[in-house]
Amino acid sequence: MDTSRSRGRTPKALRTAALAALLTTGALTAAAPDAHAGGARTETPVGTVAGVAESVVRVKVPLPASFGARPAACDWLSYLRYRSTDGPAASADADRVLVAQPGILEGAGAFDSVARNTVTRAAEQGEHIEFWALDRRSNCLEDHTGVDSGDQHTAVDYYYRGKQVNGRTFAGFADNGQLGWMAGLGIRQTVRDQYDLLTTELPDQSLRKRKLLCGGHSLGGVVTGYFATADFDGDPATTADAGYNQCAGYFALDTTVSTSLADLSGSLPGDTDVPDVGLGYGAVQAGLDSGVLPRSLSAPVLLNPETMTLLAIAGVGALQNPGGESDLPAYLPSNTDIEATNRFLFSKDTATFLTGSPSVKDFRLTNQAVLGALLDDNSVPLAFLQSSVGFFDGGPVTDKNFPAANGGSQQPGLFGTRYKAIPAEPHGPLYTWRDYDRVGAPDDPGYRSSDGTPFTEAGEEVTDIQELARSLARQQLDFTEQYFPTKLVTDLELATSPQVRQLVVHPDGLTADPTLTVLAGDGLLAGRFPADLHPVIADGYQHLDVLTAAPVQNDGRPEPVSTNLARFAENPE
Known part of the structure; x- marks a missing residue:
C-alpha cells in the first residue's frame, strides 16, 4: 500500500459545463452560537450482517436562526455507524474511526459496501474500527416510507399516485419555494456540521486527533480539504480547534483531498439548473436568498428528486424478485421527467431518442436487468453514476450510440470510457x-x-448487483441525495473569491496529516492520475465502484479499496 502526505494545490482553471460559475458562502470561522442547542441523540440499530453491526445515529445540532424556517428534522445531523460486533460498544474505545463525506448527489447509504468491507478487513487484522458514513443536512427532506415498504408497486403508488402507506401520504417533492433555508447550505455550514458532529460524539480533542481518519468520495475529498484547513473558534492563533487537528490522517476515494474542484472534471452533466453566468458572490447569494436561482441542484433528465427516487425503487424490485420479469417501466406514471429519463437511458441512437420508439416498455427485462441498465458502466452514459455490476444476458445486444457514439478515442470525463450496449430485440x-x-x-x-x-x-x-440493490433499497439514509444544495457547488466553483478564500485559514492543514488516495482505474481521474500523491489504483473500477465493490473480486483477490483503508487505519503514518 502506498500512502503519502497530501500536497496543497492551487485551484486550476479547469471548468466544464458541468459546474457553472456561481458562488455563495459566508465566513467559516465564526462559530454558530446555538450550534449545540438541544443535545439530543438517538441511535437505531439497522441490522447485523457477517459480524458488522449497522445503526443510524441522529444528533440534534440546530441551524442558526438566520437560516429561517425549515422542517424540524433539518435541525438534526445523521450518519450510518458501522462497527465490528466483536469490538467495543463505545466509539471512543474503537481502535480507529473513519469519517466519510459523500460526493455530489450522494447520501450516506452509498458507503454501505465499502464500510462493511473495511470493518471486516480490519477485524481480520485484529483491529476493531468504526466507519461513519455522513449524511448532508439537506437529506432531512427525504421520505423513505415507500421504499421502506419493500414492495415495488407500493413504492410507486406512494410517491407517484398519492396512495397511503401505513397511514402516511407523501407530501410531494419539494420545489424551490420550499427550500429557502437551503440558500445558506454552502461549504461553511457543511464543514461546520462535520465539526459539530465530531465534537459532540467524541468530545475529547486529543482522542479525535489520535483516532479519527477524515475523508470522502468524489466531492467529499474537496469537503475534507476545506475541513482540514478550517478554523472553528474564530481565533487562528489557537489550533486545537483547527480541522487538521481533529484527524490522524485523511483518505480520498476517487478524488483528492484539496480545496479545488479541478480533479473532479466530469462529475456533473451540463444540463443542471445552475446557470453558467459568471456572477459574483453577492449577486449569487442574493439570487439564492430570493429564489431567483435554484437552491437545489437538479436536471431535467435523471438528476432530480422525482427520477432519482427511481433508483431506490429499482433496488427494491431487484431485492424483491431479482430474476422475475419487471413491469416497472410500464407501471410508472407517464410524465415529462420520467419519459425523458427513460429515453435518455434506453435509446440506442438519436433517432430512437427523438421518436421514443422502441421504448424501454417494449423490452422484456428482469428486475436485476432494470437496475443494471440504470447504473452499469456499459449502460448509463454518465460517468459519475457508473458502477461495474455485470452485463445484459438472455438475448442479443447492440451498440448504444446515444448520447455519445461507441468507438474512436476514449470518451472523456462525463460519459466514461466503456462501450455502451442495449438490448437489441423489442x-x-x-x-x-x-x-x-x-x-x-x-x-x-x-x-x-x-x-x-x-x-x-x-x-x-x-x-x-444484489449488494448494490441492498445499498439502494435497505438503508435508513439514502444512497442518493435528492436535494443537493446549489450553494455548496457554487461556493467551490468560485474558490478564488475572497469570501471563500477566507475559509482556508490553515492551508498547511492539507499536508499536516498522512493521506491515503485510492483512485478508480477507469473513474473520473482515469488517464490523469496525480502521481505526486502516490495513489493506489483500483484497476477496472468506475467512480462508484470504490464504494460498491464486492468483498471478493473475480480473480479471488480481496477488494482493494477496503483492504487499503483497513491497512491505513492500522497505521496511517
Missing part, C-alpha cells in the same frame, strides 16, 4: 442480468460491439 426474449462474478464464465456469450470490441471482460466487473 418484444423478444426476457433479458436477464449476468452478475459481476459470472462475466467471463464458460457460459458467457462474450458480447461484442459492431467493431469487434468486447463490451466487457471479467477484470472490468467488480460490484455485485
Whole structure:
C-alpha cells in the first residue's frame, strides 16, 4: 500500500459545463452560537450482517436562526455507524474511526459496501474500527416510507399516485419555494456540521486527533480539504480547534483531498439548473436568498428528486424478485421527467431518442436487468453514476450510440470510457442480468460491439448487483441525495473569491496529516492520475465502484479499496 502526505494545490482553471460559475458562502470561522442547542441523540440499530453491526445515529445540532424556517428534522445531523460486533460498544474505545463525506448527489447509504468491507478487513487484522458514513443536512427532506415498504408497486403508488402507506401520504417533492433555508447550505455550514458532529460524539480533542481518519468520495475529498484547513473558534492563533487537528490522517476515494474542484472534471452533466453566468458572490447569494436561482441542484433528465427516487425503487424490485420479469417501466406514471429519463437511458441512437420508439416498455427485462441498465458502466452514459455490476444476458445486444457514439478515442470525463450496449430485440426474449462474478464464465456469450470490441471482460466487473440493490433499497439514509444544495457547488466553483478564500485559514492543514488516495482505474481521474500523491489504483473500477465493490473480486483477490483503508487505519503514518 502506498500512502503519502497530501500536497496543497492551487485551484486550476479547469471548468466544464458541468459546474457553472456561481458562488455563495459566508465566513467559516465564526462559530454558530446555538450550534449545540438541544443535545439530543438517538441511535437505531439497522441490522447485523457477517459480524458488522449497522445503526443510524441522529444528533440534534440546530441551524442558526438566520437560516429561517425549515422542517424540524433539518435541525438534526445523521450518519450510518458501522462497527465490528466483536469490538467495543463505545466509539471512543474503537481502535480507529473513519469519517466519510459523500460526493455530489450522494447520501450516506452509498458507503454501505465499502464500510462493511473495511470493518471486516480490519477485524481480520485484529483491529476493531468504526466507519461513519455522513449524511448532508439537506437529506432531512427525504421520505423513505415507500421504499421502506419493500414492495415495488407500493413504492410507486406512494410517491407517484398519492396512495397511503401505513397511514402516511407523501407530501410531494419539494420545489424551490420550499427550500429557502437551503440558500445558506454552502461549504461553511457543511464543514461546520462535520465539526459539530465530531465534537459532540467524541468530545475529547486529543482522542479525535489520535483516532479519527477524515475523508470522502468524489466531492467529499474537496469537503475534507476545506475541513482540514478550517478554523472553528474564530481565533487562528489557537489550533486545537483547527480541522487538521481533529484527524490522524485523511483518505480520498476517487478524488483528492484539496480545496479545488479541478480533479473532479466530469462529475456533473451540463444540463443542471445552475446557470453558467459568471456572477459574483453577492449577486449569487442574493439570487439564492430570493429564489431567483435554484437552491437545489437538479436536471431535467435523471438528476432530480422525482427520477432519482427511481433508483431506490429499482433496488427494491431487484431485492424483491431479482430474476422475475419487471413491469416497472410500464407501471410508472407517464410524465415529462420520467419519459425523458427513460429515453435518455434506453435509446440506442438519436433517432430512437427523438421518436421514443422502441421504448424501454417494449423490452422484456428482469428486475436485476432494470437496475443494471440504470447504473452499469456499459449502460448509463454518465460517468459519475457508473458502477461495474455485470452485463445484459438472455438475448442479443447492440451498440448504444446515444448520447455519445461507441468507438474512436476514449470518451472523456462525463460519459466514461466503456462501450455502451442495449438490448437489441423489442418484444423478444426476457433479458436477464449476468452478475459481476459470472462475466467471463464458460457460459458467457462474450458480447461484442459492431467493431469487434468486447463490451466487457471479467477484470472490468467488480460490484455485485444484489449488494448494490441492498445499498439502494435497505438503508435508513439514502444512497442518493435528492436535494443537493446549489450553494455548496457554487461556493467551490468560485474558490478564488475572497469570501471563500477566507475559509482556508490553515492551508498547511492539507499536508499536516498522512493521506491515503485510492483512485478508480477507469473513474473520473482515469488517464490523469496525480502521481505526486502516490495513489493506489483500483484497476477496472468506475467512480462508484470504490464504494460498491464486492468483498471478493473475480480473480479471488480481496477488494482493494477496503483492504487499503483497513491497512491505513492500522497505521496511517
